[in-house]
Amino acid sequence: MFKPKYPPSDTHNAITPSTSPAPVAPTHQAPSGLVQKAAANPTAAVVGVVAVGAVLVSTLLAVAITGIALSISGVVLLLLVRLLRQELNR
Template identity: 45%
Template sequence: MFTPKYPPADHAPTASTTTASAVPATITPAPVTPAPVSNRPTIQLTPGSTLALVGGGTAVVLIVGTVLVSMLLAVAITGVSVAICAVVLRSLLNDSRKGR
């Protein structure tokens, strides 16, 4: 029930022994066809398009950098405010235990 059931093994066809010659036939390789040429147009960069690509890339880098730095600052400010709250709560609890 739990044993796997394998399909029957494939066997390669055996050569027929009824050939007239005992010398095996040589196999000629198929001719190699050249790779087809692509019909897509090539991209030609002009000085104007190069300048536009550089400007667009610079803008993307600056925007992504600004977003990442603002997220880092938000995490840092949150961490500092939590630390300040912990110090204030600790001092309040210590004062209440001493009976002041």
């Protein structure tokens, strides 16, 4: 019945099959006997371990603080309930 009219997209450029670029052949290939390995960066490893340690410590600290807060509020609520029962029994 009613069909919406959408404005043309300014972020997507469709590539038609006739204008698609041809695949580019690699210009240099390593010999099959040589395997290139990425060099391990010890600084990045230390930074990663420190970051993971900081996240774990902060998570454990948050859990500990929450546990302490809940235990204190539980004791306070227990004392309030006992005081109210004593007042009602008089």
